[in-house]
Amino acid sequence: MRASDKAPAGAGAAVPDDVEPGDAVQIGSPVQVSRYTAAARVNHWITAVSLVLLALSGLALFHPSLFFLTGLFGGGQWTRAIHPWIGVVLFFSFAGLFLRFWKANLPAREDGVWMARISDVLSGHEERLPEIGKYNAGQKFVFWSMSALILVLITSGVVIWDQYFSVFTSIEQKRIAVLIHAAAAVFAICVWIVHVYAAIWVKGTIGAMTRGRVTGGWAWRHHRKWLRELVGSPRRAPSNDPRTITK
Amino acid sequence: MFPPIPNASVAPGAERPRFGEKDVMRRSASEVTPPAQRQTEVAKLIDVTKCIGCKACQAACLEWNNLHEEVGFNHGVYDNPMDLTPDTFTLMRFSEWDNPDTGNLEWLIRKDGCMHCEDPGCLKACPSPGAIVQYSNGIVDFIHENCIGCGYCIKGCPFNIPRISKVDHTAYKCTLCSDRVAVGQGPACQKACPTQAIVFGTKDEMKDWADFRIKDLKSRGFDKAGLYDPPGVGGTHVMYVLHHADKPHIYAGLPDNPRISPLVQAWKGVTKYVGLAMMGVAAAAGFLHYAVSGPNKVTEEDEENAEKLAGGSPPPPPPENRRSPS
Ligand code: HEM
Ligand code: SF4
Ligand code: SF4
Ligand code: SF4
Numbered sequence: 001m002r003a004s005d006k007a008p009a010g011a012g013a014a015v016p017d018d019v020e021p022g023d024a025v026q027i028g029s030p031v032q033v034s035r036y037t038a039a040a041r042v043n044h045w046i047t048a049v050s051l052v053l054l055a056l057s058g059l060a061l062f063h064p065s066l067f068f069l070t071g072l073f074g075g076g077q078w079t080r081a082i083h084p085w086i087g088v089v090l091f092f093s094f095a096g097l098f099l100r101f102w103k104a105n106l107p108a109r110e111d112g113v114w115m116a117r118i119s120d121v122l123s124g125h126e127e128r129l130p131e132i133g134k135y136n137a138g139q140k141f142v143f144w145s146m147s148a149l150i151l152v153l154i155t156s157g158v159v160i161w162d163q164y165f166s167v168f169t170s171i172e173q174k175r176i177a178v179l180i181h182a183a184a185a186v187f188a189i190c191v192w193i194v195h196v197y198a199a200i201w202v203k204g205t206i207g208a209m210t211r212g213r214v215t216g217g218w219a220w221r222h223h224r225k226w227l228r229e230l231v232g233s234p235r236r237a238p239s240n241d242p243r244t245i246t247k
Numbered sequence: 248m249f250p251p252i253p254n255a256s257v258a259p260g261a262e263r264p265r266f267g268e269k270d271v272m273r274r275s276a277s278e279v280t281p282p283a284q285r286q287t288e289v290a291k292l293i294d295v296t297k298c299i300g301c302k303a304c305q306a307a308c309l310e311w312n313n314l315h316e317e318v319g320f321n322h323g324v325y326d327n328p329m330d331l332t333p334d335t336f337t338l339m340r341f342s343e344w345d346n347p348d349t350g351n352l353e354w355l356i357r358k359d360g361c362m363h364c365e366d367p368g369c370l371k372a373c374p375s376p377g378a379i380v381q382y383s384n385g386i387v388d389f390i391h392e393n394c395i396g397c398g399y400c401i402k403g404c405p406f407n408i409p410r411i412s413k414v415d416h417t418a419y420k421c422t423l424c425s426d427r428v429a430v431g432q433g434p435a436c437q438k439a440c441p442t443q444a445i446v447f448g449t450k451d452e453m454k455d456w457a458d459f460r461i462k463d464l465k466s467r468g469f470d471k472a473g474l475y476d477p478p479g480v481g482g483t484h485v486m487y488v489l490h491h492a493d494k495p496h497i498y499a500g501l502p503d504n505p506r507i508s509p510l511v512q513a514w515k516g517v518t519k520y521v522g523l524a525m526m527g528v529a530a531a532a533g534f535l536h537y538a539v540s541g542p543n544k545v546t547e548e549d550e551e552n553a554e555k556l557a558g559g560s561p562p563p564p565p566p567e568n569r570r571s572p573s
Pocket of ligand 4: 307308309311312336337360420421422423424434435436437
């Protein structure tokens with residue numbers, strides 16, 4: 001099957017799918033694990049900010065009770081004009097994240113067991129779960145559903161972007177597009193809520209996207225397969241810290 | 248002949264509008280309590296069978312509303328411009344129709360423009376509070392300072408009427424000359440019509456007048472003559488007398504059975520409620536889960552295990568023996 005399903009790779013063997021460039025273990029007390037490079041974090045936060053701005057500006061038009069949100073963007077005209085452009089930023093920014101993360105989000109054998117034991121996941125019984133690579137099935141779900149939804153949102157969004165593209169589609173096609181856009185936006189916002197909640201609930205996660213690091217204990221508890229992979233096939237880090245193990 | 252509307256009174260006070268804010272029956276993206284008393288419904292009746300295609304109405308509309316249509320191109324047809332635009336609120340559409348029953352070629356001329364629907368799809372689709380209002384006399388009007396230029400009204404309208412200006416990014420359409428009607432005048436287009444193909448009055452008067460016209464047409468062999476006041480949108484405040492009322496589509500695609508598209512109904516109805524509910528439930532589920540399960544914290548033991556693993560000392564339990572203790 002795929003590399004990630006094979007036995008832990010020895011030194012010099014192929015890098016498992018879920019080990020990304022920059023992932024590294026720093027020995028110490030506690031152990032620190034590098035999870036995201038600075039570039040990946042910048043990319044993530046551009047995406048996050050655009051998604052939040054899109055959700056706010058979109059929801060302003062979604063329901064009259066939320067129209068007041070247009071105030072955040074300088075009024076209705078500005079909200080209408082700026083929303084699609086933020087969408088373009090989101091699209092390219094997310095495309096960057098996609099290229100970085102897709103490999104580590106490919107399905108793995110333990111995902112099935114993880115999903116079957118979702119109640120253990122929700123009650124925090126990590127000890128009843130299989131060892132997980134860099135991402136668990138829930139994170140993979142967020143990744144793939146966001147990828148699909150953003151593709152749907154940009155496609156339907158361009159169709160209803162009347163200022164520049166109104167002549168290319170019929171009114172009936174625009175009606176379908178706006179319905180799809182609104183529905184996809186609702187799903188995207190729900191997925192976003194799940195994503196943000198998971199980061200808040202699982203303590204020690206947010207540091208991965210702020211400082212780029214998690215503690216060894218966090219990796220041990222939640223992504224032990226990934227941690228073993230990082231430890232198991234050490235290479236010298238490009239950094240001059242001799243204690244760094246990297247891939 | 249339908250009695251012409253007298254010229255406006257110049258008596259002091261006559262310029263005071265006869266309807267306004269207090270007569271708003273529907274307002275886009277807002278809840279309004281409809282006025283206790285509804286004003287007499289007005290209507291414009293366009294008798295297609297009397298129209299000679301002179302475009303006096305089209306010119307009068309430009310003039311009254313101070314619109315400046317771009318000089319276009321001659322496409323070899325009488326339609327000019329080829330479609331409604333933000334500056335063309337009304338457009339004469341010319342169709343040649345081969346009548347299969349008589350073998351005659353009929354030249355059908357329809358004055359296109361907003362129908363001032365009783366159930367206006369534009370207003371229902373509009374997300375901006377107060378950008379579209381419907382007065383209790385039936386006039387549907389766009390209030391430009393509230394319009395955000397999103398184009399939702401275009402998607403909502405069953406007649407393909409509103410157009411967004413590239414200059415000020417707001418939506419335009421026929422106002423039914425609400426400014427003239429408010430001071431007791433008829434619409435500019437009606438006033439300019441040399442054949443009385445356009446008449447204006449209360450909706451009841453217009454229906455009676457249409458009846459009279461339809462009887463006349465029937466007596467002259469147009470047995471399918473009839474009034475176009477489509478029930479799918481609750482009736483309209485611009486109506487047509489058609490010689491072939493059984494097939495409105497031959498008049499440059501006038502919809503046979505207009506109604507607000509089910510897609511628009513779904514988008515503006517169930518999607519909103521289900522959508523808000525889903526987002527609310529997702530957020531509430533998060534709070535609830537946190538309250539019940541508490542935070543998922545990394546333990547001291549986890550850190551120690553990681554140190555052991557990373558340091559290469561006492562290997563932590565291999566995955567096979569790490570099944571649940573039960
Ligand atoms: C990815 C590129 C996107 C493009 C090109 C785009 C474009 C548009 C356009 C043109 C509109 C109509 C209003 C306007 O002109 O501003 C709109 C509405 C909306 N958008 Fe987007 N959008 C995008 C992404 C998103 C995302 C990511 C979300 C939510 C997370 C979102 C949520 C909404 C919502 C809720 C509406 C209102 C729909 C309604 O009124 O029912 N959009 N979008
Ligand atoms: S373009 Fe203006 S009138 Fe039309 S739906 Fe949008 S805000 Fe309302
Ligand atoms: S014809 Fe279109 S623009 Fe006019 S009132 Fe009806 S829905 Fe609105
Ligand atoms: S009623 Fe007034 S705005 Fe409407 S088409 Fe006639 S002249 Fe133009």
